[in-house]
Amino acid sequence: MSTHTHDDHHRPVDADAPVGYYEVMETAVRELLIGKQLIGPEEIRRQIEVLDSRTPALGAQVVVKAWLDPKFRARLLTDGRAACEELGISFYDDTRLIVLENTDKVHNLIVCTLCSCYPRPVLGLPPDWYKLKPFRARAVIEPRAVLAEFGTHIPDDIEIRVSDSTAMVRYLVLPLRPEGTEAYTEAQLAALVTRDTMIGVVQATIPRTQRTSL
Amino acid sequence: MSAIIPSREPSTPRIIKAEGEQPIFAPGDRVRITKRFPVGHYRVPSYLRGRTGSVEKVIEPAGIDNEEEGFGRNAGTKRHYYRVAIPLSELWPGYAGSYRDALHVEIFETWLERN
Amino acid sequence: MTDTSALLNRLANDIGGAQAGPIEQVEHQLEPWEKRCHALADVLDFHKIINTEEKRRGVESLGEVAIGKLTYYERWIAAFANILFQKAILTPTELARQMDLVAARSTSCDVRSDYPSVRSG
Numbered sequence: 001m002s003t004h005t006h007d008d009h010h011r012p013v014d015a016d017a018p019v020g021y022y023e024v025m026e027t028a029v030r031e032l033l034i035g036k037q038l039i040g041p042e043e044i045r046r047q048i049e050v051l052d053s054r055t056p057a058l059g060a061q062v063v064v065k066a067w068l069d070p071k072f073r074a075r076l077l078t079d080g081r082a083a084c085e086e087l088g089i090s091f092y093d094d095t096r097l098i099v100l101e102n103t104d105k106v107h108n109l110i111v112c113t114l115c116s117c118y119p120r121p122v123l124g125l126p127p128d129w130y131k132l133k134p135f136r137a138r139a140v141i142e143p144r145a146v147l148a149e150f151g152t153h154i155p156d157d158i159e160i161r162v163s164d165s166t167a168m169v170r171y172l173v174l175p176l177r178p179e180g181t182e183a184y185t186e187a188q189l190a191a192l193v194t195r196d197t198m199i200g201v202v203q204a205t206i207p208r209t210q211r212t213s214l
Numbered sequence: 215m216s217a218i219i220p221s222r223e224p225s226t227p228r229i230i231k232a233e234g235e236q237p238i239f240a241p242g243d244r245v246r247i248t249k250r251f252p253v254g255h256y257r258v259p260s261y262l263r264g265r266t267g268s269v270e271k272v273i274e275p276a277g278i279d280n281e282e283e284g285f286g287r288n289a290g291t292k293r294h295y296y297r298v299a300i301p302l303s304e305l306w307p308g309y310a311g312s313y314r315d316a317l318h319v320e321i322f323e324t325w326l327e328r329n
Numbered sequence: 330m331t332d333t334s335a336l337l338n339r340l341a342n343d344i345g346g347a348q349a350g351p352i353e354q355v356e357h358q359l360e361p362w363e364k365r366c367h368a369l370a371d372v373l374d375f376h377k378i379i380n381t382e383e384k385r386r387g388v389e390s391l392g393e394v395a396i397g398k399l400t401y402y403e404r405w406i407a408a409f410a411n412i413l414f415q416k417a418i419l420t421p422t423e424l425a426r427q428m429d430l431v432a433a434r435s436t437s438c439d440v441r442s443d444y445p446s447v448r449s450g
Contacts, residue, residue: 022403025406025410025424025428026406027431028430029406030365030369031431032419032423033418038376044365044369045368047371092371114340125367127354127355127356128355132353132355134350134352136344136345137344137348138352141346146352150352150354
């Protein structure tokens, strides 16, 4: 069996250092393709703007609406992409979205063991750890240990359901709404829905500083 | 006097579906992931080869074979992907978590056999 | 005789269930070129020049050593170059010449065997 480190370190870049080999390659490829009129001169810039506009705040918006509107929730669970599009969240690629609902019986976790499939149109770009070997290798064989590293402990009578993306479907976890948030505004609820709750490595919780004793 | 014969509603013409249009498997079906080891591009992780599971969902609409798509063939016969559920305790000997824990994964129709 | 089939029929990215250490919860802001590289992937997919699955296969084809040593976006741009050659959209000579031109545009006079600094795009 082959062994490899599959390391993916980010190489820190010094602003005054010579431009790296791969940056030169990227620039050259882009300029050649534009020169041959295979891509338009503004398309890369435009797509960067598209990418920059996709952040976990969009996913939080979807989750909060599902928490507050049972009919939207039902539509979201039937067709994730169509429900996101109702909120103006366009999908710029051909992927589909299945929203995975956490319940009192099931806790969902998403992973792409083969590469880094991730619901980018609604969450933005994935964190490095999601793309690196330890998470990808271990999420499908020891999800509870993985969750423990994020401080998450799910009781044994709750199923942990790991979804491994291998094709054109992308996943988004719909976390459980924390207890004690009945009076929260939409903005307050949205602040509880972090990126990691929608990957499934943590649950949505009220931060310690916000908790009030009864 | 001849009897009036009530007209019959025309029945829906019987259609023939194209290859791949009709999913072969349905939710609840027990399936086995083929034990095949292709050279080149594949999208069925090796940890799943030969495993059995249940079909949770038929993914609609049908899609292109992503293994062929990797070589630029993005047209042609479409088939279905299926979301298949496999208990982790069956996938991994000595699995230490809950017996309820499961893996769900999309598998293309050409990789599945009825169990 | 050793069985070398796994070198061909087991991909380096096929790591589900493999042994691995703790998850370092690292994340970094993308460098501008990395973001341009990601945008390039999307634009190539949109134009049906290189689709996402071809990109994945292209990265796999770099082989285990390169995959282990190149960073995420370095793998992407290397894969794109190879696929563009295979599709006769670019030739190796064209790319080499353009890379020399890009490298030669410089605000400093640093002359090295590596590429000197260039204005960022």
